[in-house]
Amino acid sequence: MSAHSFMEIGGHLLLACRESYLPNLAALFTEDELRHDDEQLGYVSTVHEVRDRLQLHGFTADRARAELDKAVQAWHAKHPSPAADELGVPVRDAAMILSGLGDFVNSADEWATYELPEDVEWQLDARIILRLAIDVSADADQPVRYNLDDLQRYQLLAPGTPITVEARSERLRGIATDAPLVILTEGSSDSQLLTDAIRVTHPHLVGFLHFMDFGNGAEGSAGSLAKLVRSFVGAGIANRVLALADNDTAAHDALAKLKRERLPDDYRIMHYPALPLLRRYPTLGPQLADPVLMNVNGKAGSLEMYLGQDLLTVDGELVPVQWVGYVEGQKGYQGAISASEKRRIQAAFRRKVKAALQDPHLRETQDWSGVEAIVEGILCIFEQSYAEQRTHGCDGKRPPPPSRC
Numbered sequence: 001m002s003a004h005s006f007m008e009i010g011g012h013l014l015l016a017c018r019e020s021y022l023p024n025l026a027a028l029f030t031e032d033e034l035r036h037d038d039e040q041l042g043y044v045s046t047v048h049e050v051r052d053r054l055q056l057h058g059f060t061a062d063r064a065r066a067e068l069d070k071a072v073q074a075w076h077a078k079h080p081s082p083a084a085d086e087l088g089v090p091v092r093d094a095a096m097i098l099s100g101l102g103d104f105v106n107s108a109d110e111w112a113t114y115e116l117p118e119d120v121e122w123q124l125d126a127r128i129i130l131r132l133a134i135d136v137s138a139d140a141d142q143p144v145r146y147n148l149d150d151l152q153r154y155q156l157l158a159p160g161t162p163i164t165v166e167a168r169s170e171r172l173r174g175i176a177t178d179a180p181l182v183i184l185t186e187g188s189s190d191s192q193l194l195t196d197a198i199r200v201t202h203p204h205l206v207g208f209l210h211f212m213d214f215g216n217g218a219e220g221s222a223g224s225l226a227k228l229v230r231s232f233v234g235a236g237i238a239n240r241v242l243a244l245a246d247n248d249t250a251a252h253d254a255l256a257k258l259k260r261e262r263l264p265d266d267y268r269i270m271h272y273p274a275l276p277l278l279r280r281y282p283t284l285g286p287q288l289a290d291p292v293l294m295n296v297n298g299k300a301g302s303l304e305m306y307l308g309q310d311l312l313t314v315d316g317e318l319v320p321v322q323w324v325g326y327v328e329g330q331k332g333y334q335g336a337i338s339a340s341e342k343r344r345i346q347a348a349f350r351r352k353v354k355a356a357l358q359d360p361h362l363r364e365t366q367d368w369s370g371v372e373a374i375v376e377g378i379l380c381i382f383e384q385s386y387a388e389q390r391t392h393g394c395d396g397k398r399p400p401p402p403s404r405c
Contacts, residue, residue, distance in 0.1 A: 003154040005017045005022070008042075008145040008146070009105050009137060009143075013147065019151075021148060022126050025126055027167035028130075029043035031162050041149055041157065043146040044146075050130070050144045051134050063128070063131075064132050065094070068094050068132060069094050070123075071119075071120045072092075072093060072097065102138075105137050106138045179240075182210050183209060183378070184212050187224075197307075199353065200363065201368050209378065222250060222251035222255055223254040225243055225245055225255070226254060226258045232267075233264060233267065239266070240267075241267045241268070242267075242381060243255070244270050244374075246271065247297060248301050249330045249332050249333060250334045255271075256330075268381045270378070271298075272301050272373075273376075274297040274301075277309055279295045282320040283321045284321070284322045286323075300335030302337070307349045307370060308368065309369075324336055
């Protein structure tokens, strides 16, 4: 005789799983609800507690009934005889199925049995079936037990194995893997400009990268970005999350503490990458009237510096960076192009995007290297664990693919 796990409502067994358990059902319990001795192993909650948990996961009463109706309609379409299918199994409608399920769950007969039509059961998520059973239960305090007795008896599961924690962690990993990467920037301008940019440079990634919409005019800073990351961690946001910041002195200083904190492994912190253009870039300081060529990577790398040399050039000259203040924490100066130049470059970039989308051949005459470097950095950032990234960083370059030979 093979071992099975079961969901048990009021002592009545349903949702059998042979020689294992269903992680999606285990995730509905907590380790505090584990009950075991030499003969029994299982998790015990109540009808109303499990109903609340299903509700939070989106398995509502309306959804459960709608999916049952759909499954029954498909069954009837497959077996059009209203009396019986080809095996003589009576063809029931959804109301009859629910009525029979209610009689079973609320029965005083401990030997009562019930089976959903196979063609219906196979179309339904186990959590939908559980929600249907819970909704027809007459007693909200009736115990709901995940019965793992057989698995213990046949040594397929050892007491103390935290299957509820593992199941929820696996579900979160699945959500993080399948859901779009959420990218947090310092404010709405960066988010909107990068969203527009990938439509030109990486159209195949539209829908897979999600730059958070801050709303019009919601300009922020690296400091507010750090607070936003902490709020995401505190809220248990399951998506993979990337904090994407300027590559300047102020941003490195504002994020320094966050980088030292222990973040979930699905979180990353990234600055815009170093650019060859910025290694010898004109800068203005208080001592000299003429621009001085300096490496401004890590010191003045706001997004506008990545939107193209064609936009940074006015009358044949690059718009200079102005040194604006000393940052004690980084032992260096913060640099930036003027606010008026930033506004001009942002407006020109929107026109540049529009033109490139209308005529893709224009891309060959435009400079998109800065945006492409940012996206390459985003693509590489999850190749390392968070601990490795904290130690070694990400240079925005992906390693070559492994040889297939």
